[in-house]
Amino acid sequence: MIYLRQMIIVCVAMAFVAHANGVSMPDFNRDIAPLIAKRCLECHNKRDLKGDVNLTT
Secondary structure, rough: OOHHHHHHHHHHHHHHHHHHHHOOOOHHHHHHHHHHHHHEEEEEEOOOOOHHOOOOO
């Protein structure tokens, strides 16, 4: 029971620390899509289906 209480306290404390640092969850349009466009679309598009993977849709 003490272990569970300690784990809950640690998790709550970590949530406050993450919030205090301004850490935000990744956003697909802001963080992921530009990375895919920069690194992947050259080979994985409608014209060049490298590995039969199209990342434009």
